[in-house]
Amino acid sequence: MKGGDILLGDRGFASFVHLALLSKEKMHGVFRVHQKQIVNFRPGRGCNIGNKVHLKGRPRSRWIRNLGSKDQLVEYFKPTSKPKWMDDEAYSALPASLVVREMSYKIPGQNKRTKVITLVTTLLNPERYSASSLAKLYESRWQVETNFRHLKIAMAMDILHCKTVKGICKELHAFILIYNLVRLAMLKCAKQQKASVHKISFLDALTWLRFAKTHTNMPTLKVNPLRLNRCYPRTRKRRSKNFPLMNTPRSFLPKPFP
Secondary structure, eight states: OOTTOEEEEOGGGOSHHHHHHHHHTTOEEEEEOOTTSOOOOOTTOOOSTTOSSOOTTOOSSEEEEEEETTEEEEEEEOOSSOOTTSOHHHHHTSOSEEEEEEEEEEEEOGGGOEEEEEEEESOOOTTTSOHHHHHHHHHTHHHHHHHHHIIIIISOTTSOOOOSHHHHHHHHHHHHHHHHHHHHHHHHHHHHHTOOTTTBOHHHHHHHHHHOOTTOOOOOOOBOOOOOSOOOOOOOSSOOOSOOOOOSOGGGSOOSOO
16 A cells, blocks of 8 residues: 555454554545444543543543534544554554544444444545545445455355465466456446446356457446345355364374274
């Protein structure tokens, strides 16, 4: 990444350290607020920083000003303890506080239930970065999860077959090469069909490339319909075999027969 880039992430990245590191390198972040982080959009509310008595349910961030409905500027303060993956020198170089933006929006869910998403970002200008545009940007993060699914499921990269480090690297490079080729075909077909590249069927493009010949014209690929707010439980249809996992090399396993 370079200066000016925007990093999208889940709750695991919504910490003072990650936001400060991005800000230090002139980069930006848009993260979902961690579930333990207390967010209060009441104007002028207090905080537990600088007070002798820490009240339960009061946020650690200091309120600065409102930018709109469920949209505010707050000041995050440097925690007293550093993360385990960071050394003392890098942690001491971080600023004592950081001004960030907190915003919240709703997604209509199933059974008339509404899901509330709260974001924290270093994109502070509400005129340049509206709340609706930030919400739309964060929703595009799920496209990354879909792309990982294409690699792992459609291209069967969930199981690597080589046994050496060099072989694994070659296998990964082959997957990347084919994946980029599929993406290039999807991009050309999207321009040809005047559709969004995210709606072009990855599996359809992959199947066409498997059987395409040299100098073949670009086909008309399947355009998937827009499916908003779909949510399915993480369940498996196939039943696994009732055998233990092989955690040691086969040559060291006991022989069942003499």
